[in-house]
Amino acid sequence: MKTKELTFRFATKEDIPLIMKFIKDLAIYEKMLDEVVATEALLEEWLFDKKRAEVILAVVEGKEIGFALFFHNFSTFLGRSGIYLEDLYVDPAFRGYGYGKSILKYLAKIAVERKCGRLEWVCLNWNKPSIDFYLSLGAKPMDDWTIYRISGTTLNELAD
Template sequence: MKQLMNTRLANFKLRYAKVDDVPLILSFIKELADYEKMLDQVVATEEILRESLFELKKAEVLIGEYEERPIAFALFFHNFSTFLGRPGIYLEDLYVKPEMRGEGIGKIILSQLAKIAIERKCGRLEWWCLDWNEPSIEFYKSKGAVPMDDWTVYRVTNEALVKLAKD
C-alpha cells in the first residue's frame, strides 16, 4: 500500500493514517461534528479509534497535508453490493479545514478514493450528505454523484440494538 500520494496541488499530499494519528483523527471528527451541529453526539475516544482503525482494521483514513500540516481527512471502509457482486467503498467522513476550502482539496480526495476503488475492483463509491448542506450537495452533483432519493436510511442503536440482538 502506497503511503504517500502526491497530488496535482502544489504542497498538498495524501497519506494513509498511522496509529500515531489517532489524536488528530479524533480532532478532525470533532471539528466535522461541530460543523454539522452534532458535536454532542461524538462518543468516540482515542482508545475506541485505535482499536477500530488499527487493531480491528474496520476502516481506513487518508490524511491530507498542506505544506506538511494536516488540513483534511477522509475515513472510509468497504461495503458490498450483492447486485454488482463486488465490494464498494463507503465514505463515512470527508473534512477539509475551513481555511483550506475552495482550493480543490475535496475534489482531490474524492478522486483519490475513486482511484482506490478502481484499484480494489470496487463497483462504486458512495456516501451520505446532510440535506441542509447545499454547498456539499452541489459539489457532489458537479462530480457526477447522484442522490439516492428512492432509498431511506434506517438505523438501530443503543437500547434498540441490544433489544434487537435478543429477539
C-alpha cells in the same frame, strides 16, 4: 491563498489524536458534537487493531488539512465490494481550493485499483454547499432509498 500541492498518506496509530480532532471539527460543522462518543482508544481498536476502516490524510506543505474515513461494503447486485465514505473533512481555511475534490478523486482511484464497483456516501439534507459540490462531480442522489438505522438502546433490545 494560492492552491498548494496536495499529497495523501494513510493514517497510522500516531495520528489518532489528529483523527479525533478532525472528527470533532466535522461534528461541530454538522451541529452534532453532542453525538460524538468516540474516544482515541476506540479509534485505535477499530481502525488499527481490528482494521475495520481506513483513514487517508490530506497534506499540504507538511500540514494535515483534512481527512477521509472509509471502509468496504459489498453489493450483492454487483457481486463486488464498494467503498463507503463515512467522513470527509477539509479544514475551513483550506476550503475552496479543490482539496475536497482531490480527496474524492483519490478515493475513486483507490476504489478502481481495488476493483470496487462503487464509491458512495451520505450527506445531510441541509448541507447545500456539500450537495452542490457532490452534484458538480457527477454524483447522483439515491432519492428512491431511505437510510434506516438502529443504534444504542434499540440495537441492544433488538439483539436480546
